Amino acid sequence: MTTTSRTGRGPAPAPSTAISEAPGTDNRPRLLLAVVLTALFMAVLDVFIVNVAAPTIGSELRASGADLQLVIAGYAITYSVLLITGARLGDRFGQGRVHLAGLALFTVASLACGLSQGTTELIVFRLVQGAGSAVMIPQVLSLIQRTFTGEARVRALGAYSAVLAVGAAAGQIAGGVLVSADLLGTGWRPVFLVNVPVGAVLLVLGRRVLPRDGGAGPQAARGLDLPGLVLLGAAVSLLTVPLVLGQGEDWPLWAWLSLAASAVLFALFCGYESRLARRGGAPLIAPRVLRRPGMGLAVLRILAVMAVNAGFLFALTLHIQGGLGYSALRAGLTFAPTAVVFGVVGMTWRRWPASWQRALTPSGFALTALSVAGVGLAFRGGGDGGAALYVAYAGVGAGLALAFSPTLTGALATVRPEDAADASGLLATVTQLGQLIGVAAFGTLFLNRLESLGPLEAYTSAKALSTCMWTLAGTAAVGAVSGLVRRRR
Template identity: 65%
Template structure:
């Protein structure tokens, strides 16, 4: 990947009487002397994407280790669900706040702060001796990720332009969804290796040396990028705005949003085991009400000159509402497919952790290759990349279910289907992310990144909950035979194909809207 490396020079203006040639010489000398300190986009991208990959892997790496965790800590079913989902819940609840804190305090500072919290929590998870401790530390891990990950998109937005930005966003997209499959692979390898009899603990401890390395390199290689000037303190309200809004954190908005996300995620995570009780449906309904109240409050606050948690201007940017839905849909299909396939290959086909993880290599490789190279396609092909990607994903889901019917291992056709699923999901996601962020003003990058990453995260959680429930419901919650598991997977793959076809229809709706 090629990146230009700009040198940030002092502003040209009144130089205290120096001649133009002297000013030029001075700037050149300063540039040469400060080369080691100059922002280097390639190094910045490597640092932030490594942190991104580490955090995304952690969402999925625990899935493979879950049986070992349960046996070692004697965790109940609900306890195990919270070990897996505690990270996701706190991550989803705090993402928007993490994005806002980055805009207020500096994206570099908040990235490193979140990285430190995440690394420390990973160490604590690896040393936990009870289920309760592990659940608590997983929530802290999610909080660290929520501080760290929104800064990645913002730093990319403010560091890269043009083709370099498209390539950087392609790398970001590849890391985001390839981490889902990569987490299964790494988790399987670590659990099966059983290093020094440590069982599941390395799936958390592996983050510690990586995080410490980034914390050592980050302060030297990460720089707050050039961009629209950001005030040193919180943004000041307009003249007519109340003084109470000077904090810029919008605490009422944060409380409303956090409550809405919690009421949405907790029933999805715990409802399946409890048979979808009435309280779960009530919580989902209350979540919808709080989302409406949050939107009304944010709009009113913006009109009064305050600093809303999510700017209505960002939400109403061209294509943003539909992009949020399609990103969530794509990530839901991705997570649901991986979850159901993991249950099938380990339960139905009897694969060990490592072999189960390696099954997803074609999906991860295809997603990464497409994410890095889709912008090289002719413009007319790029225009249909998103609907074409959803269509290819739908075909791959149906194909996977077909080749595995009857309890077989699918042979080479499974390799084809899994490769197609990774390519299709990447075509559906990567161009969509790039185009949506291109439609947002640069000063709104933090809010936009928070919205899009939250949509992706809620999509991942929803996919596991919804399509996982389809698979588990088709097996009646028992350990199925190979044939019964294959039948359940077929039902799930049909549902996944239907969801992907909805992504195709949304693209058609947008095209009709543009024609009008």
């Protein structure tokens, strides 16, 4: 028997994947959601957890500055480059199977990172760890699209949004706690080893609850579009490598040439995919996904949210650890209000009055702009910011949640189940690129401003932070204006 989703847009998922509509009728979808969101949390955590551990890694392994950059950035490079490929593999071989394969690779690589005896080993295993994340993470959205419908899907997407951004702040907190604890004298190693028992449990549970079918619907027979994969992989590589390494190298000529080449390859990729679709082929991303109402605007908003989020965390970390001299633990705990409020708002915004829903995105960006500016004002004198600072932190969390969660939910609302892999890969890649752009752009602004002000001290660091926060506020304000644009029907 064929059923139709509440939205009336195509058939519901196959019988192998339950649809959670009535509470208490089937716990399998809930357990599936818990498994994939925990895996997502680990992957996002690993983007940020190493930042706090970097000084300890450098001293224990005698790593150079370039080595530390690659330890931190290597994960992000392979993660962002391979996300679209991971989505397509899930579409062809089954999201459940591919998610488990990626999770296994991520877990083994985490163990290898934690046991590394030198920087070369650690860099290589970080690259492998990022590849594992790129294989498993795109399947999360696809599995949510397949497994849930109606209000159950909205709730699942809300949880996805909360985990995605809370993981960024939680990475800083967890890194500070684990490094400061120095468990059994292991120093930095627990920031990687903590993934191993969690990954092992998820693999056992995942084999029980994740679908094991070969593919999700008619799109499973689509080829991998190898020329498209090569073009897109090269374009993303040429974009991400200078974004993560350019600042440390003082933005040399190769970085700018790489960025220019990435723009050319993106244009070639778009032209090739369009021609392939017109010939009746199977492009890497179905053009109808990009043409869905509101998808283009959603991509721009997600880029803005993730750039502001990553830039805010990065610049603030530099200030409170470098300028104010906070310990790794105290620096990590600083982000707790932002993370907690983001999670609460991301999980509850759908319960707010219906008359508010349309205004949530612009209001979220506006609140983010005001709160980020408030953080800059609180620190402007070089002090610790006082009690008002924590109100601003909470405002940043609430604003980012309101800007991100409704945008993501709206972008996926009109995507058909058979296009879930395309949308998952696209939005996951946009999310990662937004974070990289935020760190590169706002991190460069902070460091350049700090250098121009003279020797590092609390006051000069606060001045540099203030400039960065005002720029972040301006970016969020642009997002607020974009939020006023109604989605095309």
